[in-house]
Amino acid sequence: MTITALTTYRSLELPNMLWLEAETADGVVGLGETFYAAEAVEAYIHANLAPIVLGMSAVDIEAVYYRTRPYVGFVAASTELRARSALDIALWDALGKVTGQPISVLLGGRIRSQIPVYNTCAGNQYVRGTKLGTTENFGIASSGTDQNYEDLDRFLNDPVGLAGSLLDMGIDSMKIWPFDFAAESTQGQFISPAELNKALVPFKAIKKEYGDRMQIS
Structure with missing residues (x-):
């Protein structure tokens, strides 16, 4: 060997x-x-x-x-x-x-027989460039087959629909990051009340529609 x-x-x-x-x-x-x-x-x-x-x-x-x-x-x-x-x-x-x-x-065997999963709500073009920490690297697809898997755009613009589709597939946990725009504007030093309210919109919409059925991180 x-x-x-x-x-x-x-x-x-x-x-x-x-x-x-x-x-x-x-x-x-x-x-x-x-x-x-x-x-x-x-x-x-x-x-x-x-x-x-x-x-x-x-x-x-x-x-x-x-x-x-x-x-x-x-x-x-x-x-x-x-x-x-x-x-x-x-x-x-x-x-x-x-x-x-x-x-x-x-490595010594399993310590559990199963683990929970969550959906990282990105798209197929997410972080294809070298600028990892910027919203310009979101790579949101506007057309083509990639649009079918564009979860990043959906959690920003249709969070309830996205959460519902995940629940239909048996996925009850999702990861979203709507704070990036605010963090980018001040390099993570400050978030205004208006930016905070905007970023919380997806969380509030999902919780209002599905309550505790969907976990959000």
Whole structure:
């Protein structure tokens, strides 16, 4: 299970996404992924991670973790962490394929049989650009097939209809973020009463129509 190759893939359609394949001498390929700064992460993988991990055992995941940990400049949202995260996921995927076991079993087993889900109310074009914290990166579709899945536009303009459609599908929790416009105008330093009232409109409308049937976060 010696690691013999690291191959990265990027998509013009999803420029913030990066996929990583870790291949072993046995022909096993594990797939990992990470999000944001894909070009920088890709460069770090090939220039910094590959020279360290090529030739190491793919099953020694903990050893790979410590060998690739930098001495300085390590922060929670760094290029280094994203690269190592993609590799870590890929190695666990490879180990799962070799053992024929779910990753949950390899990590010690499940602690619950089921978990609740919620709907992140975004659309297919959400955060396709590099400016993560701006409303211009909402990517709201105005036409085409993407409009059918444009939940961000719906929670802003038809929150009751969106909540109802989710309840019809058995989803009773939804995540919305109508405060971004106000936060962007002052860089998160202040929100006026008028902006607050505007942002609360979707919450109030959903609660008025469905009460506690729909949880909102």
